[in-house]
Structures are given as C-alpha cells and as structure tokens.
Amino acid sequence: MARSDIPDIVIGRLPIYLRALVRLQAEEREITSSHELGERLGISSAQIRKDLSHFGEFGKQGTGYAVDTLASELQRILNVDREWQIALVGVGDLGRAIAHYGGFTQRGFRITQLFDGDPAKVGKRVGKLKIRDMAEMADVLREENIRVAMIATPADHAQDVADELVAAGVRAILNYAPIIISVRKGVRVEYIDPGIHLQRMAYYLDD
Amino acid sequence: MARSDIPDIVIGRLPIYLRALVRLQAEEREITSSHELGERLGISSAQIRKDLSHFGEFGKQGTGYAVDTLASELQRILNVDREWQIALVGVGDLGRAIAHYGGFTQRGFRITQLFDGDPAKVGKRVGKLKIRDMAEMADVLREENIRVAMIATPADHAQDVADELVAAGVRAILNYAPIIISVRKGVRVEYIDPGIHLQRMAYYLDD
Numbered sequence: 001m002a003r004s005d006i007p008d009i010v011i012g013r014l015p016i017y018l019r020a021l022v023r024l025q026a027e028e029r030e031i032t033s034s035h036e037l038g039e040r041l042g043i044s045s046a047q048i049r050k051d052l053s054h055f056g057e058f059g060k061q062g063t064g065y066a067v068d069t070l071a072s073e074l075q076r077i078l079n080v081d082r083e084w085q086i087a088l089v090g091v092g093d094l095g096r097a098i099a100h101y102g103g104f105t106q107r108g109f110r111i112t113q114l115f116d117g118d119p120a121k122v123g124k125r126v127g128k129l130k131i132r133d134m135a136e137m138a139d140v141l142r143e144e145n146i147r148v149a150m151i152a153t154p155a156d157h158a159q160d161v162a163d164e165l166v167a168a169g170v171r172a173i174l175n176y177a178p179i180i181i182s183v184r185k186g187v188r189v190e191y192i193d194p195g196i197h198l199q200r201m202a203y204y205l206d207d
Numbered sequence: 208m209a210r211s212d213i214p215d216i217v218i219g220r221l222p223i224y225l226r227a228l229v230r231l232q233a234e235e236r237e238i239t240s241s242h243e244l245g246e247r248l249g250i251s252s253a254q255i256r257k258d259l260s261h262f263g264e265f266g267k268q269g270t271g272y273a274v275d276t277l278a279s280e281l282q283r284i285l286n287v288d289r290e291w292q293i294a295l296v297g298v299g300d301l302g303r304a305i306a307h308y309g310g311f312t313q314r315g316f317r318i319t320q321l322f323d324g325d326p327a328k329v330g331k332r333v334g335k336l337k338i339r340d341m342a343e344m345a346d347v348l349r350e351e352n353i354r355v356a357m358i359a360t361p362a363d364h365a366q367d368v369a370d371e372l373v374a375a376g377v378r379a380i381l382n383y384a385p386i387i388i389s390v391r392k393g394v395r396v397e398y399i400d401p402g403i404h405l406q407r408m409a410y411y412l413d414d
Contacts, residue, residue, distance in 0.1 A: 003410070008249040015406035023387055042215040079409040086405075097301035098401070102362075103385035107402035108409060147412055148405065155309075172408035174401055178310040180230055188411055190404035194305070194381055195314035197397035198293075198355065199222035201379035202286040202315060203210070204395055205354055 010051045014074055016041060017048065021071040022106075033064040080108025085146050087113040087170070089161050090153035091121055091131050094176055098152055099126045109148065113140060117157070134161075141168040148172045155179040162189070217258045221281055223248060224255065228278040229313075240271040287315025292353050294320040294377070296368050297360030298328055298338050301383055305359055306333045316355065320347060324364070341368075348375035355379045362386040369396070 020040055024032055034045035034052075041048075052058050052070075055077055059065040075081040086104070088095055088111050099111055114126060117134040124131050132140065140146075149170045151158050158177035165173060166187050175181055176192045183189055227247050231239055241252035241259075248255075259265050259277075262284055266272040282288040293311070295302055295318050306318055321333060324341040331338050339347065347353075356377045358365050365384035372380060373394050382388055383399045390396055 007251075009254075011410050012407050014410070015403045018406065019400070019403065044214075047216075077410070078406050079412055080406050084405075084409060084412070092304070093300045093307070094304035097299070097304055100300070101385065101401070103400075103402055104405070107406060109402070109405050148408070150401070171412055172405070174404050174408070178308065188408040190408055192399060192401060192404065193226070193310075194308070194357070194399060195310055195316070196222040196226065197381050197399065198291075198311070198316050198379070199225065199285045199287050199314060200219050201355070201381070201395040201397055202291060203218050203221070203284070205286055205291070205378055 006054050010054060011078075013043070013047075013051055014078055016043075017051075018071060018074040018078065021067055021074065024067045025071060029067055031064045032067055032070075034059070036064075075108070078108070082108065084109050084148045085112040085144060086110065087115060087137070087141060087146050087149045087165070089115045089134070089137070089149060089151050089165070090157070090177075091116040091126060092152065092154075095152040096126055098150060098176070099129065111150075113144065113146065115140075117153075134164075138164060138168040141165070141170060146170065148174075150174045150176065151181075152176045213261050217261060218285075220250070220254075220258055221285055223250075224258075225278060225281040225285065228274055228281065231274045232278060236274055238271045239274050239277075241266070243271075282315070285315070289315065291316050291355045292319040292351060293317065294322060294344070294348060294353050294356045294372070296322045296341070296344070296356060296358050296372070297364070297384075298323040298333060299359065299361075302359040303333055305357060305383070306336065318357075320351065320353065322347075324360075341371075345371060345375040348372070348377060353377065355381075357381045357383065358388075359383045 020037055034048040037048050038045040058070050086109050088098055091114050104110060114129045114131045115134050115137045116131050121131050122133045147170060149165045151161050153161055155177045158179050159181050162173055162181045162183060166183055172188045174190050181189055227244055241255040244255050245252040265277050293316050295305060298321050311317060321336050321338045322341050322344045323338050328338050329340045356372045358368050360368055362384045365386050366388050369380055369388040369390060373390055379395045381397050388396055
C-alpha cells in the first residue's frame, strides 16, 4: 500500500506501539502478542493486528511478534531509524526544560539549534548549545537542511514563528504554545496539549 | 450505555472533538458537521458519528451539530463542566513553565498546589502559589481532597512521587517525566511524550 493511502489515525498509533515495544525490550522480553500489547495499551488486539497489516506480515499465527524485529520495523516505517535535527524556538523556562530533556535521541531526534528573539538570551548556552538570534534562523535552517522544529514561545508569537519556519523549509512542527497555528498543506503540526490528557482522565473521576 | 462500557479509545477522542468545537466557537461558528470536524481532525466522519452515538443523539440528519450544545455536552460527559484542583510536583524549569501555562482553567482544571523536595525552593512563590515541601504533600492532598496531579520531577523520582500521590488519594496523574510509572488498577496515568508526536510526523518526512 502506498504510504499516503494509510490513514493518519493508523500512523498515529505506530509510535505508541513502538513505545510499548521499547518498554518490553527494557524488560528483556523477546516475544509479545497483539493481546499483550492491547492489554497494556487499552487498544483491542484486533485493532493492533489490523493496523500492522497495512505494512506487511509481522507475526506468525500462534507464535506472536518478535519484539526486536517489530520495533526495528516500526522505526523503519516511521523514518526514525536515523537522526533528525530539531530547531527549538523560544528558550524560556519551557524551552530550557525541553532542551535538557533526555528522551529525544533514542527516538530518532536531536535538538541541534536553539533560537530566541530576546537579545538578553542570545549567545547564552543551554547545555552544549548556544542560543542564536531569531534573525539568523531562516539562514541556519536552510544551511543545515532542518526539517523539524519545536515552538516554545509565548502564544502570541507562535504563528509568526511557524510562518518563518515553514518558509525556511521546516515540514514538521511540534507546538508547545497554547494556540492553534495554521500552516500550508504538506506541513505537519502536532500539539503538546496537557488539557487533552487531563480531560481524558477526568471522564473516569467520580467525585 | 454504562460509562465503563465505552472503549477508552473513544473517550480519548472526545477531548479532541471538544478542542475543535472550542476553536469553532472562537470563529463564531454556530453549526458544524461530522464532515467538517473530520476534515479538520484527519478522522473519518463515520468514526466521529459512531463515537458520539455512544452518548446519545446530538445532531440531526442533514442539519449538523449545534457547536455550543455539542461542546457543552462533551464537557458534561468528560466531567469538565466543573473545576478540578491539580497538585503539581517538581518545580524546576518545566514545573515553572507548567505553573505559568494559562490553558488549564478553561479546560476544567486549576493548579492549586505546588510541591518540591528541594529545601532551597520551598517557600518561594511561582505566580500566586507558594511552593510547599514534599513532606507536607500527603496531608495537603487529603485535606484538600485532590484527585489530579502532574509530575514534573526528574525521571528517577517519578515513581516514588506517583506512589505517594496514589496513597494520598490521587486518581489521575499527568506525567511529564520521561519514564513509565506503575500504578494500581483504578488510577489513570497519561504521559506528555514529545517523542510520540515527533515520530508521528517523521513518517511523512521524505528527506
């Protein structure tokens, strides 16, 4: 099946399967099943089998999935069997926390550029990276061929930043600012939205 | 249908529908359709109609959904037509950013307690809230009947903090620490995991 024919909602679940498989690897498990994954994830085993069937035949009837093999295949399918450079824009409390977050490299990403518009921050270091001026951003993104960015600016700057990122060739934006941003077709935006997660859990609260 | 009979995956989509409806309200739109919502969200209109049908009859054939009414109904279903108190544990860069995040109150939540184990932070203010000592946490949670918490500690403290939260009556935890935490049945955990979002987008990147 062509990549573009597979529903977004199926693609959206693959990283969740991959995270569960990495957890199984940490537990030194070699084999799993759609039932076990389903139990852990609150997704039906039929759904998991159907999702994976878009990409080929990964398990054998009755013997389950080889954890390492399925994890590698999902990494390959998701294009994360390589390392994508990330530009992080906005280095306030949140931006600093993201820059220090240790979880990106084993997922296929590395923050390699920090930008901020505040002259008081430009030139300062966060870990090994120096904060660069927003005015240099477009050139740097083009030179380094950066396709992925994160926005951690205040809400009222996020759209302008997104416009500039897209104009400079960015095709995937993870937006932490609490505002919906508009981008042209062909560019992906995902949101870090704690409200969504809290509301999901509130359904189950009864007092 | 009993609340517990509705699949988790359906509940998980309701906040996404609600967010889209709130956006439509901001655009002063009065009527929408499963087609329009589906287009905006990358979810099929049939899926949206099927999800909503678990909870009753919200739209009329051919006339669509009244945006305000459907938003209110979803807020009621999700238990967010009230305000839940949140305790935030861990007030480093990330915790401070979360404490300053303005998006919780219109979603049904308010951070009312900050806790940290570092004596250098205890007693300091973030906005209107004073950081309290972790040693007081269990008593405060019980006194204030707090059911919802966020963990923004380093990964190696997150499980201990979760254990203490659950023992003190917390039933929903939003975990920002990059580690899977274990809780007993009946307690919900959701994760802020930027890696999941980045991997979803990487699928569509082609160079």
